[in-house]
Amino acid sequence: MRILFDELTKVFTDKKRGKKESVVAVDHFSFEIPDGQLIGLLGPSGCGKSTALHLISGLHTPTSGRIYFGDEDMTDVPVEKREVGVVFQNYALYPHLSVLENIMFPLDNLEGNKRISPNEMRSRARAAAKLVQIDELESRRPKELSGGQQQRVAIARALVKQPRVLLLDEPLSNLDARLRLQTREEIRRIQKGTGVTTIFVTHDQEEAMSISDQIVVMQSGRVQQIGKPQWVYDFPANLFVAKFLGTPPINVFRGSIRGGRLFIGKDDVFAAPGLSDQEVWVGIRPEGFILDEQGPLRCTFQSLEMMGRDISVMAGHVALEGERLQALLEAGSGIPAGAAQVNFSLKPDKVHVFSRDTQVRLDWQKGGMGK
Amino acid sequence: MMERNNPKGWLYLLPAMLFLGVFMVYPLIDVFIYSFEQGFNFASQSYDGVGMRNYSFVLRDPYFLQAVKNTFILVIFTVPISTGLALLISVGLSSIKAVRHLYQTLYFLPYVTNTLAVGLVFMILFKKTPYTDGLANLIIGWFGAGPVDFIDGPYWAKMFVLCFYTVWVVMPFKILILTSALASVDEGYYKAAQVDGTRKIRVFTRITLPMISPTIFYLIITGFIGAFKAYSDAVALFGTDLNAAEMNTIVGYVYDMLYGSSGGYPSYASAAAIILFLIVLTITCINLLISKKHVHY
Amino acid sequence: MANTIDYRKMERAAAIRRGIGKTITYLLLTLWAVMVLFPFYWMILSSVKSYSAYNAEYVPKLYTWDPTFQNYLDAFTTVPLARYFLNTLIYTVSTTALMLVVTVLAAFAFARLNFKGKNGAFVLFLSLMMIPNELVIITNFVTITNLNMRNTFLGLILPSVASIFYIYLLKENFAQVPDELYYAAKVDNTKDLKYLRKVLIPICRPTLITITILKVIECWNSYVWPRLITDNQAYFLVSNGIQYIRERGFGRENIPAMMAAVVSISVPLIILFLIFHKKIMEGVARGGTKG
Numbered sequence: 034m035r036i037l038f039d040e041l042t043k044v045f046t047d048k049k050r051g052k053k054e055s056v057v058a059v060d061h062f063s064f065e066i067p068d069g070q071l072i073g074l075l076g077p078s079g080c081g082k083s084t085a086l087h088l089i090s091g092l093h094t095p096t097s098g099r100i101y102f103g104d105e106d107m108t109d110v111p112v113e114k115r116e117v118g119v120v121f122q123n124y125a126l127y128p129h130l131s132v133l134e135n136i137m138f139p140l141d142n143l144e145g146n147k148r149i150s151p152n153e154m155r156s157r158a159r160a161a162a163k164l165v166q167i168d169e170l171e172s173r174r175p176k177e178l179s180g181g182q183q184q185r186v187a188i189a190r191a192l193v194k195q196p197r198v199l200l201l202d203e204p205l206s207n208l209d210a211r212l213r214l215q216t217r218e219e220i221r222r223i224q225k226g227t228g229v230t231t232i233f234v235t236h237d238q239e240e241a242m243s244i245s246d247q248i249v250v251m252q253s254g255r256v257q258q259i260g261k262p263q264w265v266y267d268f269p270a271n272l273f274v275a276k277f278l279g280t281p282p283i284n285v286f287r288g289s290i291r292g293g294r295l296f297i298g299k300d301d302v303f304a305a306p307g308l309s310d311q312e313v314w315v316g317i318r319p320e321g322f323i324l325d326e327q328g329p330l331r332c333t334f335q336s337l338e339m340m341g342r343d344i345s346v347m348a349g350h351v352a353l354e355g356e357r358l359q360a361l362l363e364a365g366s367g368i369p370a371g372a373a374q375v376n377f378s379l380k381p382d383k384v385h386v387f388s389r390d391t392q393v394r395l396d397w398q399k400g401g402m403g404k
Numbered sequence: 405m406m407e408r409n410n411p412k413g414w415l416y417l418l419p420a421m422l423f424l425g426v427f428m429v430y431p432l433i434d435v436f437i438y439s440f441e442q443g444f445n446f447a448s449q450s451y452d453g454v455g456m457r458n459y460s461f462v463l464r465d466p467y468f469l470q471a472v473k474n475t476f477i478l479v480i481f482t483v484p485i486s487t488g489l490a491l492l493i494s495v496g497l498s499s500i501k502a503v504r505h506l507y508q509t510l511y512f513l514p515y516v517t518n519t520l521a522v523g524l525v526f527m528i529l530f531k532k533t534p535y536t537d538g539l540a541n542l543i544i545g546w547f548g549a550g551p552v553d554f555i556d557g558p559y560w561a562k563m564f565v566l567c568f569y570t571v572w573v574v575m576p577f578k579i580l581i582l583t584s585a586l587a588s589v590d591e592g593y594y595k596a597a598q599v600d601g602t603r604k605i606r607v608f609t610r611i612t613l614p615m616i617s618p619t620i621f622y623l624i625i626t627g628f629i630g631a632f633k634a635y636s637d638a639v640a641l642f643g644t645d646l647n648a649a650e651m652n653t654i655v656g657y658v659y660d661m662l663y664g665s666s667g668g669y670p671s672y673a674s675a676a677a678i679i680l681f682l683i684v685l686t687i688t689c690i691n692l693l694i695s696k697k698h699v700h701y
Numbered sequence: 702m703a704n705t706i707d708y709r710k711m712e713r714a715a716a717i718r719r720g721i722g723k724t725i726t727y728l729l730l731t732l733w734a735v736m737v738l739f740p741f742y743w744m745i746l747s748s749v750k751s752y753s754a755y756n757a758e759y760v761p762k763l764y765t766w767d768p769t770f771q772n773y774l775d776a777f778t779t780v781p782l783a784r785y786f787l788n789t790l791i792y793t794v795s796t797t798a799l800m801l802v803v804t805v806l807a808a809f810a811f812a813r814l815n816f817k818g819k820n821g822a823f824v825l826f827l828s829l830m831m832i833p834n835e836l837v838i839i840t841n842f843v844t845i846t847n848l849n850m851r852n853t854f855l856g857l858i859l860p861s862v863a864s865i866f867y868i869y870l871l872k873e874n875f876a877q878v879p880d881e882l883y884y885a886a887k888v889d890n891t892k893d894l895k896y897l898r899k900v901l902i903p904i905c906r907p908t909l910i911t912i913t914i915l916k917v918i919e920c921w922n923s924y925v926w927p928r929l930i931t932d933n934q935a936y937f938l939v940s941n942g943i944q945y946i947r948e949r950g951f952g953r954e955n956i957p958a959m960m961a962a963v964v965s966i967s968v969p970l971i972i973l974f975l976i977f978h979k980k981i982m983e984g985v986a987r988g989g990t991k992g
Contacts, residue, residue: 092884113890125881129903138899139889194889412893413816420807421822423863428829431840438839493733496726509978510734513741516974516981518922520940521963524947525740528747528956535756539743542760572736577985584986633835636924643948644928655835662842663929673839681836 034102034197034230036066036089041098043084043254058084060254062098066232066247071224073241073262074234076251077277082234083202085251089232090200091115102197118191118229122203124183126175132186133171136161139194161193162186164223181212188220192227199224201233205240217244238278242266250274267382272392275316275385284358286350288315288386295386295397298352302329302379305386305397312389314354321383322346322360324368328378332358337368344368348375439674446668458675467647468676471657477563478570478653479631486571487623490578495608497579498586508583515576523640526569530554530641555641562642562651570637574630578623585619586612621695625688632684635659654680744967748772748960755957772961781934782962785942789966792857792927792938793920799862800916801909807868809897812875813883830865834925842929852933861926867912870987874908875901911984914977921970939966 041062047054058081066072074082087093088100091112099108107115126135136158140149149157162168165185175183184204191199204220205213221244224231235241241248242262250257250265250273258270269275275283288297289312295305297315322330324346332348335357346360346368360377368375386395438444439458441451462468493511497504514522530540532553541551552558554565589612597607613620635655638646646652647660654676661673747755749768776782810816811823841860850856878901886896902909924940931937937945946962974981 090884090888092887112884112887115888117888119885119888121881121885123879123881125879125885127882127900127904129900138886138891142890142892142895144890190885190889410814410816413810413814413819416806416810416814416893417822419803420826420863420868423803423859424826424829424865426844427841427860427863428832428837431837431844432832434840434843435836493730496730499726500723500730507730507734509982511737512978512982512985513737513971513974515985516918516970517741517967518940518943518970520922520924520943521967522740522744524943524959524963525744527947528960529740529743536759536761539761572740575737580982580986629833633833639924639944644944658835658839659925659929662839670839670843677836677839681833684833 035068036198036230036232037101038062038064039099039101041085041088041100042096043081043088043093044096057254059088059095062088062254062256064249064256064259066230069228069230070246071221071244072230072232073245073248074232074251075238075241075248075277076236076257078236080251081254082236082251084254086200086202086232086234089198090117090119092119116194116197118194118196118199120184120187120191120199120201120204122206124175124187124207126183126186126190128175131172131174132167132178133158133162135175135186136190136193139190143194158189158193161189164192164226165189165219179212180208181216184208184216185219188223192223192229196229199227199229199231201231203235204233205235205237213240220244239280242278250277252277269316269385269394271394272314272316272387275387275394279318281319281345281359281361283316283318283385284360285354286315286317286352287354288313288352290386295384297330298350300329300331300352302384303381307397308386308395313395314387314389314392316385316387317358317379318383319345319359319361321380322362322377323380324362324375325378326376328376330377330379332375332377334368334372334375339364346375435674435677438671439678441671444669444671446670451671458671459679462672462675462679465672467652467660468654468657470647470650471652471654474563474566474651475632475634475653478567478634479628481567482570482574482631483624483627485567486574486578487620487627489571490575490582490623491620493575494579494582494586495612497583508579511579512576514573515580519573519636520640522573523569523637526565526572527555527641530565532557556649559650562649565641566638566651569641570631570634573637574627578627581619581623582616585616589615617698621691621698625691628687628691629684632680632687654683741967741971744960744963747957748964750957752955752957772957773965775955775958776961776965779958780942780946780962782942782965784935785937785939786966788854788936789921789938791854793917795854796858796861796920797913797916799858800864800867801913803862804864804867804871804912805897805902805909808871808875809893809901811868811872813901814893826865826868830869838926838929841926845930850930852931852936854936856930857927857936857938861920861923864916867916870912871905871908874905878904907980910977911980914973914981915984917973918970918981942966 041059042057043059045056045058047056060081062085074085076082084093088095091107091110091114095108099106101107102115127138130138133155137154140154140157143149159168159171162171165188167182167185167189170178170182170186175186178186184207188201188204201220205216208216217240220231220233233241233245245262247260248262248265249259252273258265258274260268265274266278269278272285276285286297288295288302290296290305290308290310292310293304293306293308295302295308295313295315302315330350332350335347335349337347338345342364344362344364346362347357348360349357386397387393388395440454440456442455442457443452445451497508497511529538531538532541532551532555537545537551538554540554545551552561554561593611593615594607597611602610633655634653638651638653638656642649642651646656652660658673658676658680661669661676746763746765749770749772750758750765751767751769751771754765754767807826811819811826838860845851845856845860848856850859882900883896886900891899922940923938924944927936927938927941928944931941934945943963943966946959
C-alpha cells in the first residue's frame with residue numbers, strides 16, 4: 034500500500050487558565066512511501082514522530098492536509114475503519130486474555146462479508162503466532178511472557194487482520210540491548226516476509242539505520258530529510274541531520290570560506306571551489322580524521338582511548354563547538370606519548386560544510402582537494 | 405489522542421443522570437421549596453402561603469428542641485470518645501505482631517452487621533424487666549451500684565446506652581482507617597527516631613501523631629457528620645416512638661414529621677432537614693478552620 | 702566492671718518494662734475483642750435457650766447445657782420471617798444489579814469517552830456526593846407516594862440505585878487501565894460497548910466485586926427508606942421485620958425467639974464477611990462510609 038502525505042499538519046491547542054497555547058506537532062508534512070517498504074521515522078523525543086505515526090493510524094486527526102492510502106483519501110476515515118495494524122510502545126496486550134485470545138481479538142471485530150468462523154479465526158491466529166514464532170506460548174497470559182515475547186504477540190495481533198499498513202511505535206525501546214538487536218532483525222524478516230508497508234518510530238538512529246529501507250528524519254514537527262539510511266548519513270541535508278546521525282557524533286567547528294578555500298579557525302584546511310566567501314559550520318565525522326604531522330588542522334591533544342578495533346583521540350581546537358573533538362583512528366596509528374599537539378589532515382567526503390545562517394549543507398566541487 | 409467529540413458519551417451517562425436527576429437533584433431543589441410552603445396539605449397538595457412559618461414552628465416544637473439536645477449530647481460524647489478509643493486500639497494493634505490480623509478482622513465485624521438486629525441485643529443486655537435486671541445491671545452490681553433500667557428508665561441512663569451503642573457501631577470504621585494510616589507511615593521515620601534514642605511517647609507525639617493527623621481529622625469530620633445523622637441506633641434501642649422515649653434525634657424528627665405517629669407534614673420535615681443541614685455545614689466549616697492550624701499535611 | 706553490671710540491670714529493667722507494656726496492650730486489645738464479640742455470642746446463646754429456661758434466669762447465665770432450636774422454628778412460623786428474607790433478597794439483588802449497570806456505564810463515560818460537557822458533568826456528580834440522604838428523602842417519599850409506588854418493590858428499589866461514590870471509585874479504576882489498550886482496541890475496530898464488556902470489565906473485576914459486596918451490605922441493612930415506603934408486612938425487609946418483631950412480634954417477652962430471628966438475619970452477612978473480609982475492608986478503607 035502506497036502512502037501519501039500531503040501538507041499534513043497537526044496543531045495541539047491546550048487551554049491553560051483561559052489562555053490558548055498551541056503546539057505545532059507536525060508541520061506541513063509531505064512525502065510518499067512506496068508500497069512494501071520499511072520506513073523509520075527518526076528524531077529526538079518531542080519531534081512529532083509519534084504524532085505523525087498516529088495521524089496515519091487515525092488516533093490523531095490532522096488540523097489540515099490530506100493523507101492517502103493508495104488512491105483512497107483516508108483523512109476523514111475514523112481509526113476503526115482504516116484497517117491499520119498498530120504495535121504500541123508498551124504493547125497494549127489485554128492482560129486478562131491468553132496469547133491466542135489476544136491475537137484473535139481483532140478477527141472477532143471483522144464485519145459483513147469479512148466475518149470468519151471461529152475455527153478460521155483460530156487457525157489464522159495460529160498462523161500469525163507461528164510467523165512470529167510464539168506458537169508454543171499460545172495459552173499463556175501476557176504477564177507470563179518476557180518483553181521480547183510480548184512484543185511478538187503484539188506484532189502478531191497487528192498482522193493477523195492483514196492490515197494495509199503496519200505501524201510500530203518505538204517497538205524496541207522496552208527491550209534490553211541483546212534482545213533489541215535480535216528483535217530488529219526479526220521485524221525486518223517479518224516485514225519482508227509479509228510485504229506489508231511498515232512505518233516505525235524510533236529515537237534510536239542505529240535502530241532506524243540498520244533495518245529501514247528509508248528513514249525520515251524529523252525535528253520540531255518538520256521533515257528534515259528523507260532517504261536511504263546510508264545516503265542520509267553521507268549527504269546530510271543540514272546541520273541537524275548531520276549532528277543527529279552517527280555515533281560518536283559529528284564534530285562541529287566554526288569555519289569560513291575565503292577565496293575558495295575552507296578555513297577552520299585560522300587553519301587553512303583545503304580548497305573548496307565553487308563556494309562564495311561566507312561564514313560556515315564545518316562538520317567532520319570522527320572517521321574523517323587522518324593523523325598527519327603535516328596536517329592542516331592543528332589541535333591540542335587531550336586524551337587517548339583504546340577501543341579494540343579503533344583508537345579514539347580526544348582533542349581540542351579553538352574553533353570547536355563543544356568541549357572536545359573525537360577522532361576515530363585505526364589501531365596502530367602512533368601518537369607520541371606526552372604530545373601536546375596533534376595535527377590531522379581530513380577525508381573530504383567526511384567533511385560537511387553548512388551555511389552559518391540557514392544551516393543547509395553547501396556542496397563544493399570535490400576532488401579539487403590538496404594543499 | 406482520540407480527541408474526536410463522541411456525543412455517545414451522554415448516552416452512557418443517561419441512566420445515571422436519570423436516577424440522580426429524579427432522586428437527588430430534583431428533591432434537593434424541592435426540599436427548599438417545601439420548607440417555605442406554609443400550611444401544606446398532603447391530601448390536596450395545596451398550600452396557603454410562602455414564608456418562614458414552617459421554620460418557626462419547628463424551632464418552637466418541644467419535640468424538635470428535645471431532638472436537637474439529644475443529638476448534640478450524642479455528638480459531644482461519642483465523637484471524641486470513639487476517635488480516642490479507636491486511636492488507642494489502632495496504636496495497640498500496630499505494636500503487636502501475633503493475632504494482629506485476626507483482631508483487625510474481628511474488630512471490623514460490627515460494620516457489616518445489621519444495626520437494628522444488634523441494637524436489639526444491646527437493648528436486651530441493658531433492659532431491666534420483672535424477670536431479670538439484665539447483664540449490664542449484673543456487672544454494675546459487682547461494683548455495688550443499684551439496678552437501673554437503661555431502656556425505660558432515667559434520661560441519663562438512656563443517653564448512656566445510646567452513646568455506648570453508637571460508639572460500638574462507629575468503632576470498626578475508625579479502627580480500620582486508623583490502622584491503615586498507621587501502617588502507611590514510613591518505617592524510616594521510626595528507625596531514625598530509634599537511632600536518635602527517642603523515647604516511645606515522644607515518637608508517638610512527635611512523629612506518629614503528626615503523620616496521621618490528616619486521617620484523624622478526616623475521622624473527626626465524618627464522625628461529626630455521622631453522629632448528627634444518628635437515627636437507626638436510637639430506633640434499635642428505644643423503638644420507633646422516639647418522642648415518647650425522649651430519645652429522638654433530629655433525623656428521627658424529620659422522619660416522624662414525614663411519616664409516623666405524628667406524620668404527614670413534609671413542610672415541617674423539610675424545614676427540620678434544612679436546619680440539620682445548616683448545623684452540619686457550620687460544624688464542618690469550623691472543623692476545617694481549626695484543622696488549618698493543627699493538621700500537618 | 703561496675704559498668705557492665707549497670708548495663709545488665711538496665712537491660713533487664715527495660716525488658717520487664719517492655720513485657721509489662723506488651724501484656725497491657727494484649728489485655729486491652731483482647732478486652733475490646735470481647736466487647737465486639739459478646740453481643741454476637743449473647744444473641745446466639747439466647748437463641749438456643751428455651752423460653753422457660755431464659756425467663757427462669759434472674760441472673761443471666763453465660764452458657765447453656767440444653768440448647769434447643771425451637772426458637773428458630775417459632776421465629777419462622779409465628780412471623781413471616783421467610784417472607785422478609787425473600788423480600789430483602791429481591792430488593793438486594795435487583796438494586797445491586799441495576800446499580801452495577803448504571804455505575805459501569807457512567808464510569809466508562811467519565812473515564813474513557815470524550816464528549817462536550819464531560820468535565821462539567823463530572824464536577825456536578827462529585828458535588829452531589831456531599832448531599833446528605835436526609836435532605837432528599839423527603840421529596841423522594843412524596844414522589845413515590847404520588848406515583849402510587851408505596852408498598853411495591855419498584856418504590857423500594859428505584860431511589861437506591863444511583864451511587865455516586867461507586868461511580869467515582871470505578872471511574873478511578875477504569876482510568877488506571879492504560880490508554881493504549883483502548884487505542885489498540887479502536888484500531889482493531891472494537892465497538893465501545895464491546896471494549897467495555899470484553900476488556901475493561903474483566904480487568905477491573907476486583908473493584909466491581911468490592912462495589913457489589915459493599916452495595917449488598919448496604920441493601921441488606923437498609924432500614925430508613927424501607928420503613929418510610931412500606932407499611933404492608935408483605936413488603937417488609939429484614940430490618941423492618943426485626944423492628945416489627947420487637948414491637949409486636951412474639952409478645953414482647955419471647956426474647957429467645959427474637960434472638961433466633963436476629964441471628965438468622967445476621968448470618969448471611971457474617972458469612973459474606975468471613976469469605977470476603979479482605980475485599981470488604983480494602984473497599985471501605987479506600988474511602989467508603991457506612992450507608
